Amino acid sequence: MSINIETFFLDPNAEGTLQSRIQQMVAQGILEGRFRRGERLPSSRKMAVHLGVSRITVTLAYTELVADDYLVSRGRSGYFVSDNAPEPPAFPARRFGAGTVDWNRAIAQRHSPGLSLKKPSDWASYRYPFIYGQADKTLFDSANWRLCALQALGMRDFAAMTSDLYDGDDPQLIEFIARQTLPRRGILANTDEILVTMGAQNALWLSAQVLLNSRRHAAIEDPCYPALRNILTQSRCQLHNISVDSDGLPPDALPHETDVVFTTPSHQCPTTATMPLHRRRALLERADADDFLIVEDDYEFEMSFLKSPSPSLKSLDQNGRVIYVGSFSKSLFPGLRLGYLVGPEPFIREARALRASVLRHPPGHIQRTVSYYLSLGHYDALVRRMSKAYHERRKVMDAALEKNQLTVAGEGAYGGSSVWLRAPDGIDATQLAETLRADGVLIEAGAPFFANPQGHSAYFRLAYSSISSGRIAEGVDLVARAIRSYQKNGRPHIASASA
Incomplete structure (x- = not known):
């Protein structure tokens, strides 16, 4: 039995090449049970005319579907749905809703953010x-990124791409961060003092979870990154909002009971103020005197094009009080979701264990791709x-x-x-x-x-x-x-x- 050609159409909103969209169209029909085993598909010529595409595009799509065992080619007879094609489920799919559950009572902890930033996807x-x-996209180096991604897909890096590192990270990426990235901020760190994260926000969350509880006090800048305020609110810590001035966070305004300070000294978020050196030293002195820790979010330090960047707080820290948060998301692209935490080994050990219990580790292929992009000099050229x-x-x-x-x-x-x-x-x-x-x-x-x-x-x-x-x-x-x-x-x- 032949499948009626009128049942085939390309979704105008679908993404990808014409070939991939045709593959998806056929595969979806098989998975939904509309195209059954042994049924014949329209010829590549008829399908091409019907869809308004070239015949070679349809032929390549059919060939890929044959390789994936969705279709089988029978000489001059054409293409048929394979006997080994995936079967649709034997039971009907059903939509689900809230039902009779009282979700106001069932949800034990609230994580929905309050007032937050909204950015249109378009x-x-x-x-x-x-x-x-x-x-x-006019600035991004897509060609070299693509080459690095292809290199990371090679058999030489098969283990880096496919292995479950459990709580580990790509040693090649960690080595580059330790030997190249951090020294530019005046920071020297051992490999066991570095943890790769799913962006800076994940690093801030890990820091809050490890360092805070309902009895501890955290101080944040006001105004500040809204997602950080949400993270700290969810941690149930005692939260203090400290108004910033033209030099960023004023150390004298911190309450004496502070346990952890979260700050953005290089470019205060969102005022972009840069904390001067004398205030950075005063903040560290205050941390020593009152025995608190500092989480330094050093986002955008690479974008100090008007003057050379000031020394990071971590580089001035003599007593291990600063946890350093870095990110490649702003300088590469936000969808990358790759950052890192730097701190004393006991802190990194706990953050690593927590990360492993939630997501194990960031994808190995992404880590290795970034490692190549950094080590081959493309990142510096992009910056x-x-x-x-x-x-x-x-x-x-x-x-x-x-x-x-x-x-x-x-x-x-x-x-x-x-x-x-x-x-x-x-x-x-x-x-x-x-x-x-x-x-x-x-x-x-x-x-x-x-x-x-x-x-x-x-x-x-x-x-x-x-x-x-x-x-x-x-x-x-x-x-x-x-x-x-x-x-x-x-x-x-x-x-x-x-x-």
Whole structure:
């Protein structure tokens, strides 16, 4: 029996090459039971005409399906569903809902975040994406990344790709971090003092879980990275929000009962302030005097294009009080989800055990790919290219902000990839962001960064990591026009280009 060709169609929203989409279309029909064993598929010529693709594309798709035993080729008779093809389940699939369970009572611990950042998944389609932390495809070195990924897939690295390392990490990646990455921040560490994590957020979570409980006190910057506040809230520790100033976290404001301080000294999140050297030393002295630990999130230290980066807190630490968090997500791409923790061996041992109980270790293939990308020099070349581009964009951004007389609340004297702004009193940046979004402008409202969002609704962030230099000035002009309209009319509105 032949399968009616009208039952075949390509999903216009599906991703991948035409060949892979055809393979998926046929395989899905078999797995769903619509195409049964022994049934004949349309010829490659008829299928190609029906789908509007080349015949070779269909032939290659059929060939791959034969190799995977979904189809079988019978000489001149054509292609048939294989007798060995996977069978659909013998029982009907059913949708499930909450049923009769009272989930308000059944859930023992709440992990749903409170006020948090929301970024549209289609941010790249906006003309003025002043969005933070996303990769710019015009800067990324996709060719060399692809070569490193292929090299990591080779048989020479078969063990690194396929082995269960249990609680271990790729020794090649650990060696590079210890010998190359950390010394650039003035840090010397043994391999047993380094742990690879699923990004900086995973590193912060591990640190909070190991160091805190309901009786211990943690201090965080205000404003700060919203996900960190959620992590610490879930840990049930006693949480202290310390207001930052133009130099970052003030050590004198820390309560004496503090057990752990979380800080971003290189580029304070989100104000981008850089903690000066004298304050870094004061913070370490305070840690010694009051016997507390410091978790240093050193994100974006590579993007110090205006001046050389300040020494990391960890490099100044003489008594093992600093836990260092690094990440490749900002400098490579956020979807990579790869970072690392550096600290004394007893701490790393506990963090490693906790990681193993949750996810064992980050994927070996990803670790080995990054190892090759680092060791072959591609990473350094990428950072130089990004720094040059960011520096140029920053100059355009500064000129546009000055022209429009927008108030800069934090601009990162050492570089970074964003600027922290404050709208005039009475303006709600969340409403401003919604209005601008409708005109293709993406900005980030600042309220979610604060412990008390209601009192800080005028703040917002403009990032220049994912927008070209040629569009920055025009985008800033639109932001300024919307603010002026807000002041005049009591609501945000974007004036025409001739306004």
